[in-house]
Amino acid sequence: MGIPFLVSVDPQSLSSPTNGLSLKQISYFGRVLLKPSSVDQAVSFIKQNFSLLDIYVDATAIESAGDVVDILNTGASRALVTPCQLATLSKEQSVPSLRLIVSVSSGSEVTGLQSWIVENQERKDISVHSVVSPTVDAIVAELGDKGVVKEVYRSYDATSATQATLISAQKQNVVAVVPSNSLSLDKDESSPANLLVAGAVADVTTGLYTTVVTDERGVALGLVYSSEQSISEALKTGTGVYQSRKRGLWYKGQSSGDTQELVRVDFDCDSDCLLFVVKQKGKGRFCHLGTATCFGQYSGLSRLQKTLQARKEDAPPGSYTARLFNDPKLVQAKVMEEAEELCQATSKEDVAFEAADLLYFALTKCVAAGVSLEDVERNLDLKNLKIKRRQGDAKQGWAEKVGLSSTSGNSGEQKKPTEPAKEADKAAEDPTRKIEMQRIVTATASPETMKEALQRPSQKSNDAIVALVKPIIEDIQKNGDAAVLKYTHKFEKATSLTSPVIKAPFPESLMKISPETAKAIDISFENIRTFHAAQKDEKPLQVETMPGVVCSRFSRAIERVGLYVPGGTAVLPSTAMMLGVPAMVAGCKKIVLASPPRSDGSISPEIVYIAHKVGAESIVLAGGAQAIAAMAYGTESISKVDKILGPGNQFVTAAKMLVSNDTSAGVGIDMPAGPSEVLVVADKDANPAFVASDLLSQAEHGTDSQVILIAVDLDDTHLKAIEDELHAQAMALPRVDIVRGAIDHSITFVVKDVEEAITLSNRYAPEHLILQIKNAADAVALVQNAGSVFIGEWTPESVGDYSAGVNHSLPTYGYAKQYSGVNLASFVKHITSSNLTAEGLRNVGGAVMELAAVEGLDAHGRAVCIRIDHMNRTKQ
Template sequence: MAGRFLIQVDLEILLNPAREEIALKTISFLDCVLINVNPTTFSASKGFLQSHFNAFSTYCDVTALEQRHGNIISLLDNGASRVFVTEHQFKAIVKEKLLVDLSRLIIYLDYSCDSSEPVTAAKELNNHIQTLDLPAEIGIAIRDRASQAVIEECAEEVGRIPTCYANLASFTLDQHMKWLEHGHVPIIPATELTIDPARYPQKVPVWLLITNSIRTDRTDGLFPTVVTDEHRICLGLVYSNHESIEEAVKSGRGVYWSRSRNKLWIKGAESGDTQELISIGWDCDADALQFVVRQKGDGFCHLKRPTCFGPYAGMARLQKTLHARKVSAPEGSYTARLFNDPSLLAAKIMEEASELCEARSKADIAAEAADLFYFAMARCTAAGVSVEDIEHNLDLKSLKTSRRAGNAKAQWAEKFGLKDSQENSQANNLSKAIPSQETLKEAASVPKDRNDPAGTIAEYIQMRRFKTAEEEPKTIQTVLQRPSQRSTDDIMNIVNPIIREIRNGGDAAVLKYTHRFEKATSLTSPVMLAPFKQSLMHLPPETIEAIDVSFENIRRFHAAQKDQKALQVETMPGVICSRFSRPIERVGLYVPGGTAVLPSTALMLGIPAMVAGCKRIIMASPPRSDGTITPEIVYVAHKVGAESIVLAGGAQAVAAMAYGTESIAKVDKILGPGNQFVTAGKMIVSNDTTAGVSIDMPAGPSEVLVIADDTANPAFVASDLLSQAEHGVDSQVVLIAVDLSEEQLGSIEKELHEQANALPRVDIVRGAIGHSVTLVVGSIVEAMELSNQYAPEHLILQVKNAEKVVDLVQNAGSVFIGPWTPESVGDYSAGVNHSLPTYGYAKQYSGVNLSSFTKHITSSNLTQEGLRNVSGAVMQLAKVEELEAHRRAVSIRLDHMPKT
């Protein structure tokens, strides 16, 4: 309704129940209130805004706050639609570049006119406005009588101002009409209005203010009226006239005009389905009304439906369903338990929130978000919180001017690998970075400019920079720490029950979790058996060729790792020791999937298993929502001779392969990357002696460390860093710059920023770069010492004589040598394996290789001479350890030997 008039009222009077003549009810339906704010009423004004934000479009006159710009922003943050400021306040806000949407400001002109000639006065006013050089979206307001006369008599002279507000000391309906004709807004004192004209005949009835603001082209003089509920969901179309509007305002109910009966229609008078009137508004042309009501009873429609256009949908429908279930749910039912057991409901909310974070496809995210909304609304319903209350807070957030840093709270930042704001702040201080080069702390961008709400234009994507010569060793050690992961206890508490359920429930339990997490509800079997149908492997020829080329390169490299013959050594005369390898018979290969297409992981795991000669190869990968596996993975499974593909993901797939089910074969070793839940599942089953299964290695987020000197191409360096940063916000990239100048470092940083902004996953890159660093060192030796301390998953050497530098590598998953060897060739097609130790485990573990799929068996073969030669040592050590049977196993044989 703002734009037709504003109702000005002092807050003390408005909140004083003794002042009945201008009580809240007088203006509660007008949706356009202007309150005066001074230092004394500032706190009360914020409270009023918060509690009546949905009831009014509330404007604030803050001219009495002088230079308190923080208070102005606070009022905007708390829900003020617009604020009236002085010229001085406005100029200060612009000068200080405060993050204020200027369209939410209205300037009270510091102007008075002494001329008795309206035309002359209008020209003076226009000249004054011109000197301000106001943005087009700024409105102006005037107080003095002379200027009022100017606007009233010569509005065309100041017509270039979009909206002009005038504070009217007194008010008539004729004045109102004159202002409306010129597109301006009168500010009407609440003391001039009433809903009880019999008691206050000198005041203007509120309903006349409404009817004076609308028009109709209907011959019957009726106003089309759209009725909506608090969510602005349309309940139906009715008609109003002057009489019905008057009765609606007086009674505070939904009252309309019945065309069929030609009389007032008080909604619910007969049916009991009454309406509480919240506000009255109109459309942009002021020829149709909107009644916002709170509907009671069965609904608006005469057919006992919520709306004339059918049932409610979405959140409104869910709210009604939950309200009904709260009242009628049988004792002991699941719904009753949700409402009566806060711990169960809290656990479900946390569970669904976690699943939403893990979801990747559009369908999965929508489904998980719906689950979370359901349980969140159950929590709200149990506490008496409505959708309107939630929307109130969402709308309030949309009006906030100030912005938080956007950091997660410490306990959550730690769980998801984000460094808290205090740690980032300390690191920034240590880095001595240029003030304008902010460190990004998260993937989500923080708006920096109202013309760049996503923060994608002004925000510079840059790694923190440290010169090791200027920092303490402890500082460098701190900045090289990986982003922390969720606590082990939290993960284990989620994964352990899944493992137990799969172990005890078999196929049914696997299907349950596949239906739940992958939404593949059409599946009736948890496994796909070979031979795989050709239709499941339908691929473009170029994709088949790429897979075949990569397949052959990976096969050649791993085949070369085979032991050519058994190792045999005669340790002393007659004592032959040997070692020979045998493939692990049954291996389970976990390939992350769902809608993601990861044939590279299937290749890296399946080919060495095939080359090693494993008798049974079982793959596991989460299916898509239609129950199928991506054809690339099926094609690779076919090529490596996999006997089946388990249609499951996460810890449930790991458990199924570890323990076996009615349809899924048990394996002896599980290999493959995955998220924290997959890794936790692998750790749990490997420590369970009843499972009898081993795993390849612990896992963590992807990472790369690039060492570059003055021979490195900045574009190559940046591309290698970004190739890992795009994996996820928990990935980490490190650049060690060997004696590079400021100009050379700037070139790399410029390339990083420009290349990052060209990527479709730029927001993920921002998150990863936020905890990534550049270390500037003085020599290649120092660079390699830091690299070995870090033990990266991927180490890239873009330095001169890179082949010789490899001699200094002590800890790394895989090394990429020289300018023409990007890390991505190792991920896909060069031949080396990309399943590598991360999170510093390169100090203890190798990446996946042929030996990951084999075991070595030793043997001993002694002649009589050999036993005689070694017997003395064996029997003496057995005597020392007091293991008599061990000693006698040798002595008895000696007794049976022929005497020499």
């Protein structure tokens, strides 16, 4: 039944004890009954000592039920209350009765308790506290015999708290409440050790008490024996002291230095086994064989904690663990990174693997902050003690990332689920269900519905992405090639790589592709070259804005460009062409490609072949933010570039934005971007199979892709034909699971005419716009916002992706309202010049001096005035 007594304390007396036990000594018994003079005093004591004690609070003098709840929420295990308080707290405040102990000291209070029991006959978990009173004790005993009362606590004064009293109380299954000032380590009859063993069962052969020793986490260290004398000595010294059957008192660690700090003592349910909870000191070896426990070494989290604590004290300089302890931002990034990977894990093996990684870095952060697993577990216990809890919903930003719907905390009404929430629900359904898009008729849809429907799939918050990306960029800046290789090993699993870059000339062995593939690349290459070459300025622009004032503009190629070619779920040599060919045509002096390698360290031979054709200087074997950072800042072997171009995921986009805003990097970017998307406008003349194929051509890029169909005056028959084709074609695709995820947040809008269709398209600003309508070319004049337009039924989007000649690196996520797709101008810069004659300066000088005066920039005006004065003097 555990320790047979509960120590009651007055916080005021503990602040300056003149007799009795100190708070530390009281904590060895694990729990205490606090008798505070105020709510604030109770809350303060609990907050300061929660880690030491299981705290009961005498709340019988506290009038407000809310204050009692606050005390329980702060961390008190239980509260002593009157029968009147019990009725209020259990009903109005919904406090579980197992967290309350009903204190009765008179017949009237017992009557009040009995009345509550009658009203709550189903309750069988009441605990009762009483003073020593024959009348009260008899009634409480009767309630206990009836099975109504679960536990009985009885208070004793300093004179009656003896071992004999406690033995008698134990026989009645009563927990004695003993005042702290009645206990003394120097007394015999009421010494803590004497009271502790009251009713304990000793070993029949030795007369000693079998003792299990554990650490703070409950890991068994070994089996020993104790005597009343060794217990008393342990309580006096606050250390592990036991009774050796051969050598008398055994002060653990006295010779080895592996001492123990006493944390708590207790008994098991039958009082025949004593428990010593200790904190290992020295090298933490309990067993004489030099191991942490008599059952072998620590394992799991306990072992990891011991290792990290040792490394914190003495980590080899330059080691990864030392870096983790010295760089809080690195630990922060790793915790977020591993949490993300755990969220994405699905198989049992992957979940276990990623959870282990997350726990490693989380515990590293704890150890660095001086927080132990015991501290974490105590906080878990504290959360378990909360009476009033939060609803438990994820914060809005995080909920939106995974498509969780939210509920109103006031009305309890369910809010309308977001589209990602619908997607998440569908994903859990039968994978053979029909793949179909949500349908919205614009004529009957509300503005709010339309606004929500036109939103792109939820992306991670920018702050969350930046927090993950920024440490990677900083690592690349600081550690160069080594950091690039580290992330390539981690993310691409290409652990065999020893260099992060391949330099030209590229070996023939890396460009082995089939003749058919080579021919396809060559045809596409030439078409892209032809189209982009036509975009060259024929000659510098020159305009005489007024007599003697000639303004010019001429172009120059950007000298060094970095071209990012994504990897991920699909290999994209086409992107290498779309970026490399215009760079070559523009005349960029240095072309650097970057693309994630395969797990064996190799790169797609098609990409190497294209890099060779465009005259690339090198290929960086990396993806993600690390590739962007490597090209932005340069490393020992990776060339720094002046501009970075190419599509990528959210991490790539965030990295591009970060480096472009860093003046020390001195690098520009093409555009921000998001997942792939297509919008198809189709009328009654459109072939359903063609429409479905165009929608699926982008849906297969990734589950975060989005496809939109704007159906111009189509009835249910036409719409069903398209939907049936979509499902049939999707089910035949090897990437059907990816398609299903994309289609789940894609939409069909039904509109009345082409004008409304193009207006809606302009509002959405798609990356790809496909016009499968009658007289499609005539509708192009209405297009205001789009990355690239595909006109008529014989122009699938895929020709633009590969071989027609237009560029497929386009603005997504609505950026087509502000940005162009990649073109020749993306690789050149325009420089302007002015060339004035003396006449020209006379003609324009007056305007310049007037405006300079208006702006108060005298030196500007003087630069003109001096020249005109010179002209005038020379002329004279």
